[in-house]
Amino acid sequence: MISNNSQIHNQTDAKQINADIAARENNQPLLGVGLFLLPEPEKGILEFRKAIVEGITYKECILRGQYCLAFKWVSGALDRNALFCRQDCANGTCPDTFCICNSFQGHICT
Secondary structure, three states: OOOOHHHEOOOOOOHHHHHHHHHHHHHOOEEEEEEEEEEEEOOOOOOEEEEEEEEEEEHHHHHHHOOOOOOEEOEEEEEEEEOOOOOOOOOOOOOOOOOOEEEHHHOOOO
């Protein structure tokens, strides 16, 4: 079951969600990359890390992201050259595709 609470931390772009809906309507599951923001208490106070999971559907990303601080799904394959995050996310989203907004550390893209 997917709770309504998942939408609070879901940073998936609307275009990505629409692509997933279209693919499912055509019985063509769309695989992509899940990005998950996780606390890292063993490193210190307010320390976080980004976990990356390849080859999952949007629905699976939502389910895996239930207890994460934030999550984002991107359709297609991971571009390892695009993992560098260059900007802040004052509006709650990161302009770089494979980055996730960490509002717990002053709105920085991770």
